[in-house]
Amino acid sequence: MSKNKHVLFGLYDDDEILLDAVKEARNQKLDIMDVFTPFPVHGLDPALGLSESRLHISGFVFGLLGALTAFGFMTWIMVVDWPIIYGGKPYWAVPSFIPITFELTVLFSAVGMVIVFYTICGLGPGVNSVILDPRITDDKFCIAFDVTNVDESEQSELKKFFEQSGASEINNKTI
């Protein structure tokens, strides 16, 4: 930990109150650090102005890689490296290669995408994230502001925002 972050966060009791609060914060041009919820709240991404995830692109790229790997490898083995005639079929028996090509497309795509997912989210076995409040994975909805370089008066304004938008608790934590 090179630098400690001071986080001011409010906890909300309901996803609908949270959504309104997020919209209000965006209206007031408040710089939200992150929002934490116990389940995916629909409508939160546009409210936060998050761009659509591009994760599926990696799925396509890995899938393509899988298809080419499978088909290329089988072609090389069956035609170049050790050609054998099986059941009177040609060496390059394309229909026979389809099932494995399909399976490896799916395999590469799924495995690749999962690896990309955990990498870009910074998640993985042994990762110890700082949990602002243990109830966030239960029934609390949290909006967090980074207040490391924010002076007192602005902080009290943020607190006022929490109070007005219906937060049930306001806390701060150094992470």
Add this chain to the structure above:
Amino acid sequence: MGSITSPIREPLVTGNKTYSQITEDICAPTERAPSLSWVLAFTVANVLLGVFAFTSVWTVYFGIGTWDLNRTVGWGWDITNFVWWIGIGHAGTLISAILLLFRQKWRTGVNRAAEAMTIFAVACAGQFPLIHMGRAWFAFFIFPYPNTRGPLWVNFNSPLLWDVFAISTYAIVSILFWYTGLVPDFATIRDRSRGLRKKIYGFVSFGWTGSAKHWQRWESLSLVLAGLATPLVLSVHTIVSFDFATSVIPGWHTTIFPPYFVAGAIFSGFAMVQTLMIITRYVLKLEDYITIGHIESMNKVILLTGTMVGIAYLTELFVAWYSGYIYEQFAFFNRATGPYWAAYWIMMTCNLVTPQIFWFKKMRRNIYVTFIMSIFVNIGMWYERFVIIATTLARDFLPSSWSLYSPTWVEIGIFIGSLGLFFTLFLVFVRVAPVVAIAEIKHILKSSGDQYVEKQKEHIKKHQFTENN
């Protein structure tokens, strides 16, 4: 609020739950000491697992000769069990992937347990080809790796090799899909616990925080994995059916096999889900999350796929007659009236006839009927594979090489033992992981929770009243 759901639809979460009650209800079984019934069940499952280990070691030590396979019947109970288990392993991915794409909200109550069941069933299925190899320590020969024998490669024209790839891919993708869904729920358990338990669940929950961006990517990942798993699950049993359909054995080389096998797999998979869920929801007191409505929905799938399988049986008979090919005709005549006639009629009864009871709503919503039917289907589908494999092989082209096959105690032990493996894994799972997807249930609460559905109904009533005046 939330997404719009017709108030006519039955609530999927009953008991007026709040978010924290959901967490409590689903996490609690993992946090208290195991009940007596669990300990008893686990003991029985472990004894059976011991039987599995013993008979497997016996087979490997003395060789495949300990089974009563012979020159004509080269596949007996082993491949029957393999196909049976693989079939059972189809419901989980169907529920979580295909029903996700179809936006069927009822899947949230049962998807977690069904996916776990899928993985354990595939694990059981994988044992059979392995043991059948005889020299199980050479199992890695089935993968195309550079070796010092040439390198001599595997035969990519063989459906048995396609099976290796299909089942390995299926197992891996199912595990990834299941685990990615589990991560947020493990985080929920982590944040409720202390000490060593917190450390363990902290490790397996990968540092999940519930950040909005993570949820967005998580949903995107789930959707694409579902899109990939949907054709995958259909391909797996299609390729299993190729093991038979690409041969030249009468009764096997039919083009109807892929759809027929896939329907059969879904049929038997749902039956196993019913068997397990009816017990699980009672023992873990999850009746509010796995409601009669869920059971009814699954019974509808059982009725549909069972009828599809039945139509396939009848189509096979028709095509055998219509083809004018005497060997094909004999194969089916022999199935129904030959030495294995009893197996054939058990299959017909359990798969085609008895599930028709589910045309009646009262029966679909009756837990006892459902449980008995699910056992019937499990039995019927096992016999289906036995009929396809053993009866066909026992009577081949030359009457001089006809033979009969019945299993030895070793084969029976391996089968019974594989049930032990399956139930041991499942019982461990219900102790350590949330059996119902917590985050997903919370997500549908406001559209499908009973108190919200009631409110919506009242709202509509009021609205109609003011309109009429």
